[in-house]
Amino acid sequence: MKVPFLDFAPMHNELHEQLVEKFNKVLDANYFILGREVEEFETKFASFCKAKHVLGCGNGLDALILALRALEIGNGDDVIVPSNTYIATALAVSYVGATPIFVEPELATFNINPDEIEKKITPKTKVIIAVHLYGRAADMDAINSIAKKHNLKVIEDCAQAHGAKYKGRNIGTLGDIAGFSFYPGKNLGALGDAGAVVTNDDELAHKVSMLRNYGSQIKYVHEVKGTNSRLDEFQAGFLSVKLQNLEKWNAERDRIANIYINEIKNPLITLPQPSNGEYKNVWHIFAVLCDKRNELEKFLNENGIGTNKHYPTPMHLQGAYKDLGIKRGELPIAEKISACELSIPIYYGMMEEQVNYIIEKLNCFEE
Ligand SMILES: *Cc1c(COP(=O)(O)O)cnc(C)c1O
Secondary structure, three states, X not given: OOEOOOOXXXXXXXXXXXXXXXXXXXXXXXXXXXXXXXXXHHHHHHHHHOOOEEEEEOOHHHHHHHHHHHOOOOOOOEEEEEOOOOOHHHHHXXXXXXXXXXXXXXXXXXXXXXXXXXXXXXXXXXXXXXXXXXXXXXXXXXXXXXXXXXXXXXXXXXXXXXXXXXXXXXXXXXXXXXXXXXOOOOOOOOOOOOEEEEEOXXXXXXXXXXXXXXXXXXXXXXXXXXXXXXXXXXXXHHHHHHHOOHHHHXXXXXXXXXXXXXXXXXXXXXXXXXXXXOEEOOOOOEEEEOOOHHHHHHHHHHOOEOOEOOOOOOHHHOHHHHHHOOOOOOOHHHHHHHHHEEEEOOOOOOOHHHHHHXXXXXXXXXO
């Protein structure tokens, strides 16, 4: 049997007609950037997140850069970032001229360990970026209370967690400002690149609305040095169509995750924690840990099961961050995750026999 790591077809097939209709509508309207489709999606996504403002932009990296710029973070500032995340989180910090300060995650949740944050705070620290990694919310109450104590701002990186909840509250509204990615492979993905900034703060929203569009609110009047990071009408239109089914798709991921958690029983494999009342996980990724990760990967791939590693090299050991001078061994938990983490298929449209086949293979894996 074959099980790909991810398959868009089951999602897109059931919306095919509506997506084509949307394409035709935008084509016929002959208006392509920051128009009615963008406004409509921003309104719908704001209501989905229960947030006051949503501002569409080019991609998830830009969303984080725009959030940092709105908070006026730049040269000489330090920003706390988890040591285990996709590199975009740190690159956004570097891009505005600030320095990412890596803080280790908890192995049990993969998310930043609030107890480790305070040790890294200095007078230069201005912001904590909380990443809701793999679809599970970070511990926002703990993060917000540290931020309040030290007068720091909090940015949520929501790129992997559309629809996730923390103590009943929607992620994206738990800090000062948040960035979302709608890269096709995310839980809510466009048919190309797209992103959004989400905030309840009127002033930050106003700044982002200018920064994303050349620093301009009125055509040819440029109040600040902005950039070009706009959401286009096609992608906004496709996102509005797909947003209708996001809850259903997330529920299916949660159903599959629960089957995995109940039925994968192999002492060599450590499973992630299930959703519960405090943490509603949307399972962007189903991450298992295994000391024989590479052997497990090879075994699954040879049996037709697609896998992925999130992430094979931690950021501090990437060439891009040589300049920080962090040596192997200094961030042992991030290094352990990069050595032992394996992501197995979890997506809407997986067949029951595919789920069972994966469980069977994982249960018979041995050293
Ligand atoms: C995907 C991702 C981003 C960046 O999003 P893009 O749309 O690819 O720019 C940022 N942070 C995290 C955690 C991500 O997974």
